[in-house]
Amino acid sequence: MAPAEKAEPIPLGRLPRDYRTNMGPAMARCFADFGPVFRVHGLAGDYLFLIGPEANRMVLHTHREAFSTAIGWGEVLGLGEHLGHGLLSMDGPVHADHRRMMSPAFAMGHLGQDLGVMQRVAAERVADWAARGTVDVFEEARGLTFAIAAETLAGLEPGAEVEAFSSQYAQLLDLWNAVPAQWRDEAWHARRDALRQGLRAMLLPKIQARRARPAGDALGLLVAARDREGQPLSDEQVIAHMNTLLVAGHETSTSLIAWFLYLLSVHPEHLARIRAEQETVLQGRDPASAEDYGRLKHLGWALSETERMYPPIPNGARGILQDVPFRGHLLPAGARLFYSIVGSHYLPGVWTDPERFDPDRFAPPREEDARTPYALVGFGGGPRTCLGINFAKLEIKALATHLFRHFDLEPLPDQDIRQRYEVSAAPVAGIRMRLTPRP
């Protein structure tokens, strides 16, 4: 916008009634009614919604310096106070510095070492599911993803130690989800502080042990790291990073796994193609290698389609640091915004028949995601793309490959299969499935 041009007021929108359980199509309707940016009255004041690849590109890439993740996730959503100041509560050079410290633990080379743990945990847990016959795959995936994150990122011992941490983090998360920020009272804060103190007491000996015995996992990298002034991180900083990694590292994957297994169980024609591809590519190799998973194209396309339809993080939060012109409007400094991940995933102008499960949209020659950069943003995008994107995809592929090879999956009848969208998104009442061994 040229300086002399007058900015158009940002339209006032209204979130449809089915917003909480049908957010993607609901946001696509908002896009049609109000455009790619609109205002909404919230209990804690107005905020903006931005929808679509153009907006995503601006927030995540071209104008990212004008948008603060620390304000969005750290302050507005309260993550900083809840978990400590990890990556999602940081901005600018400090963020870049701390991200650099942890990145080697998430590089493909290192993930190759984590794969053994992913495959062992997947095989053990799935054997237990099969022994029980029917399970809620959402609930079960939570235990599985936490165990993998805890063992690979923090070197926790499988069994009692992992379970003790898992229970403490589950309580902390439940507390966060139970009461919206504006209604949290003294009792809520006291409970939260007690849980955080408990976690601190559990993590401190782990930190001391890593200082004594270095390792290349995320915890090992953090205790050995030096910041730009050459200083080591304090215990509080290491704890905040581990809290963030262990929470971000399992809740999201849990939701995506549940939907992935469900969607393939109700689309047997796609599952059949995945199984046929497994046979050709793997030639009986069990477990597969990290490179093998990269060659399972149908598996990857089905996973991308699940990410598109049921992104575990539906919206990304930001504070606006300076005025930004966008499509004739001015996004004002001081305002808060959400870039709508799930809304962008349901725009008819971007995706063919967006409400249909259609993994082939990611295959050549269609490649609908590649045709429009920043259309698929289930893991965010740009320099702050999810740190764990490759970790999450590898663990999900390892689990699914094992399951599809050895078991048939069938959802139990009469379930309420919908997503509930909050800060993160999860099935409203889990997803119960029956497992039967394949011949």
Ligand code: HEM
């Ligand atoms: C299916 C699984 C996952 C999904 C859908 C997911 C999604 C996301 C999204 C959307 C963001 C960006 C948020 C924004 O732009 O506002 C993000 C950031 C992040 N994620 Fe993930 N995530 C997943 C798994 C993981 C795992 C396994 C880890 C770590 C073990 C992880 C760690 C992080 C961290 C540390 C950030 C902040 C990065 C930064 O600000 O530099 N995530 N994730």
